[in-house]
Amino acid sequence: MPPTHILTDIEGTTTAIAFVHRSLFPYAAEALEDFLARHAARADVAATLRDVPGEDKLATLRGWMAEDAKVTPLKALQGLIWRQGYAEGALRGHLWPDVAPALREWQASGLRLAVYSSGSEEAQRLLFRHSEAGDLEGLFEGFFDTRMGAKREAASYARIAGAWRASPGAILFLSDVAEELDAAREAGLSTCQLVRPEDGTRPSGRHPEAADFIGVTPCLQRSEGVAHG
Numbered sequence: 001m002p003p004t005h006i007l008t009d010i011e012g013t014t015t016a017i018a019f020v021h022r023s024l025f026p027y028a029a030e031a032l033e034d035f036l037a038r039h040a041a042r043a044d045v046a047a048t049l050r051d052v053p054g055e056d057k058l059a060t061l062r063g064w065m066a067e068d069a070k071v072t073p074l075k076a077l078q079g080l081i082w083r084q085g086y087a088e089g090a091l092r093g094h095l096w097p098d099v100a101p102a103l104r105e106w107q108a109s110g111l112r113l114a115v116y117s118s119g120s121e122e123a124q125r126l127l128f129r130h131s132e133a134g135d136l137e138g139l140f141e142g143f144f145d146t147r148m149g150a151k152r153e154a155a156s157y158a159r160i161a162g163a164w165r166a167s168p169g170a171i172l173f174l175s176d177v178a179e180e181l182d183a184a185r186e187a188g189l190s191t192c193q194l195v196r197p198e199d200g201t202r203p204s205g206r207h208p209e210a211a212d213f214i215g216v217t218p219c220l221q222r223s224e225g226v227a228h229g
Contacts, residue, residue, distance in 0.1 A: 002221055003172035003190050006106060007144075007160065009151075010117040010124065012176035012201060013194045014213075019094035024123075027085050028078045029065055033058060035081050048076045070118045072146050079122030086130040093127035096196070100133035102213035107139045111220075114142035116160060116173070121145045151180045157187035172219060178204035192219035 011020045039045045051073040054060045064074040085091040115124045121143040129137040149156030161168045168188030181191040193207045203209050210216045
């Protein structure tokens with residue numbers, strides 16, 4: 001049966017990799033010290049800092065940022081900083097032009113949508129709420145982050161299917177990263193690799209491919225096999 005649920009990655013899939021690395025990450029790095037100085041005692045910030053090991057929390061966070069570590073406390077804190085940036089108008093969420101029309105069309109046709117990204121749930125919601133194409137947050141039923149597990153582990157996708165109360169076979173996962181798609185397929189999900197020339201994505205040959213969200217349509221009409229388009 002064709003998929004009834006679409007789970008999408010963000011970076012390299014809905015959004016340019018450059019936006020994350022040239023806009024979001026530098027903004028959080030520059031604002032980090034002042035943000036902690038102002039808000040470390042705030043309940044949500046304090047709760048996040050409790051999960052940061054070591055005496056020198058700032059140094060640990062800086063180290064994680066330098067490594068682009070996919071750790072939940074860092075991602076949560078970045079999300080809180082980005083919330084401030086979006087609220088002040090310093091940030092707007094980048095989406096490729098094909099993304100918003102496709103998301104609206106899929107949701108209107110009855111497909112159920114969710115996001116799975118290494119960025120925190122907060123960061124995901126902010127990007128779509130304050131996107132260049134308007135507020136798209138309401139199109140999604142769920143926002144899944146590293147609390148579900150690593151994106152290259154099949155168990156993470158099984159957890160998402162359970163949390164979404166969906167059969168794995170009913171879910172189509174969209175990502176630019178072949179290893180993430182491998183893990184999703186191992187968990188029983190359908191897959192489609194976004195191969196956007198602007199991001200320099202290389203096709204793996206292991207999954208159906210699409211150059212943009214318009215090209216995802218054939219993937220919605222099949223549940224297995226490799227196709228190119």
